Amino acid sequence: MSDPGTSPTEADGARRSTAARRRFLSQVAAAGGAALVGLGLGAYARQASALPGFAVRPPGALDERAFLGACVRCGLCVRACPYDTLKLSAFGDGVAPGTPYFEPRKVPCEMCPDIPCVAACPTGALDRGLEDIGKARMGLAVLIDRETCLNFNGLRCDVCYRVCPLIDRAITLDMQRNLRTGKHAMFIPVVHSDACTGCGKCERACVLEVAAIKVLPTRQAKGELGHHYRLGWEEKAKAGRSLLPQDVLELPVRRPGGGS
Amino acid sequence: MTRIPGREAIARKGWLRAHKWLLLRRASQLGLLLLFALGPWLGIWVVKGTLTSSRTLDTLPLTDPFFLLQSLAAGHPPYREALIGAAIVIAFYLLVGGRVYCAWACPMNIVTDAAAWLRRRLKLHSARATSPSMRYWLLGAILVASFASGTLAWEWINPVSLLHRGLLFGLGAAWAIVLGVFLYDLLVATKGWCGHLCPMGATYSLLNVSGLPKVSALRRAACDDCLDCYAVCPEPQVIRPALKGDGSPIVSSINCTHCGRCIDVCAQDVFQMTTRFHHRRDGHEQGTDHIADRLGCGSARPVQ
Numbered sequence: 197m198s199d200p201g202t203s204p205t206e207a208d209g210a211r212r213s214t215a216a217r218r219r220f221l222s223q224v225a226a227a228g229g230a231a232l233v234g235l236g237l238g239a240y241a242r243q244a245s246a247l248p249g250f251a252v253r254p255p256g257a258l259d260e261r262a263f264l265g266a267c268v269r270c271g272l273c274v275r276a277c278p279y280d281t282l283k284l285s286a287f288g289d290g291v292a293p294g295t296p297y298f299e300p301r302k303v304p305c306e307m308c309p310d311i312p313c314v315a316a317c318p319t320g321a322l323d324r325g326l327e328d329i330g331k332a333r334m335g336l337a338v339l340i341d342r343e344t345c346l347n348f349n350g351l352r353c354d355v356c357y358r359v360c361p362l363i364d365r366a367i368t369l370d371m372q373r374n375l376r377t378g379k380h381a382m383f384i385p386v387v388h389s390d391a392c393t394g395c396g397k398c399e400r401a402c403v404l405e406v407a408a409i410k411v412l413p414t415r416q417a418k419g420e421l422g423h424h425y426r427l428g429w430e431e432k433a434k435a436g437r438s439l440l441p442q443d444v445l446e447l448p449v450r451r452p453g454g455g456s
Numbered sequence: 457m458t459r460i461p462g463r464e465a466i467a468r469k470g471w472l473r474a475h476k477w478l479l480l481r482r483a484s485q486l487g488l489l490l491l492f493a494l495g496p497w498l499g500i501w502v503v504k505g506t507l508t509s510s511r512t513l514d515t516l517p518l519t520d521p522f523f524l525l526q527s528l529a530a531g532h533p534p535y536r537e538a539l540i541g542a543a544i545v546i547a548f549y550l551l552v553g554g555r556v557y558c559a560w561a562c563p564m565n566i567v568t569d570a571a572a573w574l575r576r577r578l579k580l581h582s583a584r585a586t587s588p589s590m591r592y593w594l595l596g597a598i599l600v601a602s603f604a605s606g607t608l609a610w611e612w613i614n615p616v617s618l619l620h621r622g623l624l625f626g627l628g629a630a631w632a633i634v635l636g637v638f639l640y641d642l643l644v645a646t647k648g649w650c651g652h653l654c655p656m657g658a659t660y661s662l663l664n665v666s667g668l669p670k671v672s673a674l675r676r677a678a679c680d681d682c683l684d685c686y687a688v689c690p691e692p693q694v695i696r697p698a699l700k701g702d703g704s705p706i707v708s709s710i711n712c713t714h715c716g717r718c719i720d721v722c723a724q725d726v727f728q729m730t731t732r733f734h735h736r737r738d739g740h741e742q743g744t745d746h747i748a749d750r751l752g753c754g755s756a757r758p759v760q
Binding site: 226230261268285288292 | 524612
């Protein structure tokens with residue numbers, strides 16, 4: 197920086213250079229402080245970016261990390277929700293402050309066909325590519341506790357199955373033998389990830405004190421098969437015949453008590 | 457013995473005239489808040505959303521440029537309506553002056569004004585403040601952190617949006633952060649938040665380059681050096697070049713919030729709200745002041 201003065205005396209010059217040095221140092225301190233805050237925020241964002249288990253994002257929400265970079269925390273989706281399902285997270289709720297979420301056990305998503313929350317989002321954090329609410333994947337319902345589920349105990353509760361907006365597609369009842377009584381059936385609710393939207397009606401309706409079926413973030417609920425795996429029966433159906441040559445394998449048949 | 461800023465102006469001009477700009481600002485701040493709150497409180501939906509992004513009468517989109525910046529840094533270009541909303545906001549503040557947001561719209565201003573008022577009343581004297589350019593460094597650091605984390609980094613703790621959103625959607629534990637800002641301004645650093653730290657204000661400072669209304673020390677010859685304007689100004693470093701320099705009397709620093717409080721408290725009526733084209737003397741142009749002065753990190757050397 198050049199000084200504008202015309203003929204500074206030496207003392208004047210020294211004072212100015214001290215002032216310039218002080219100014220420079222305060223800039224360095226400010227820059228250092230800002231860098232520390234930036235680092236802290238970056239690190240905090242990294243560890244706080246996971247959505248807690250009780251919270252589900254609105255339909256069309258991008259993957260959690262992308263969502264946190266896209267959502268401007270305006271609350272327009274919350275205002276658009278006609279059922280007061282969506283809430284805006286307050287500081288200290290455990291969900292990134294200002295972002296929308298819902299708790300299915302309290303108020304589930306009613307799956308409006310016109311998806312007003314997505315239409316209201318100005319940024320694309322809720323993706324307008326979602327046009328059919330049946331294709332929403334807010335999460336995945338999981339019958340997580342077989343020990344308390346009434347159907348697993350041989351009763352015909354079926355409430356989760358009955359309330360499912362995609363009954364017989366997202367939840368089916370699978371009949372099994374009741375080995376405890378030996379003479380009854382059990383109707384086991386089975387969730388199918390290719391149809392479940394994660395709306396949470398099942399979790400809301402579960403008659404237990406604490407729901408046995410819960411909507412979980414899809415990432416936590418789903419396994420993933422190794423990509424080299426092939427399911428024989430599917431391959432067979434695709435090919436229209438067995439892919440195994442019929443005469444390759446000949447295994448000995450062993451029966452109890454010897455004999456073959 | 458200690459002078460209370462504004463006392464003399466009240467005695468001379470009357471209470472109302474000595475609070476004119478303050479009252480106008482409070483009306484603007486509260487009116488804006490009311491517009492947002494009419495919906496959630498009374499079910500009258502004029503404006504939906506928050507100051508970060510809103511829709512007025514279901515047509516006009518508005519988006520805060522600071523949020524857009526963070527979102528872009530995080531790697532997410534938003535839909536067109538958020539971009540249009542930000543363009544409208546940017547155009548508006550280029551026209552009226554960026555920091556008008558801070559003094560006339562931001563709800564945090566009421567909190568920090570209260571802290572400053574209490575501080576003067578309790579005669580607490582200044583302790584350590586960071587450099588006023590801290591906010592620009594912070595703004596840069598936030599954008600880098602947004603880029604690195606892929607999230608809107610400042611929104612984990614942004615006291616301004618936490619407060620505004622809290623009033624409309626439920627405060628949660630955000631009161632603690634707001635109280636923190638209040639106590640910081642009260643006990644740690646005079647005008648510490650709005651005048652030194654807030655990166656949202658820094659964004660609006662960067663838009664504060666072409667605003668039409670300007671505070672001007674038009675009658676600076678009448679100044680009796682009472683220092684009341686310095687005491688109440690949220691950015692006291694901006695006054696000196698206009699008041700004591702021999703260039704343009706217009707307060708041209710990008711950090712001036714156009715709050716007009718200096719006009720209120722001056723018993724000599726030195727300051728006026730004018731336009732940037734008003735009263736150029738002897739061919740002195742706006743742009744002659746040093747860039748460091750405009751950023752508020754330079755010395756208080758006179759303009760020119």
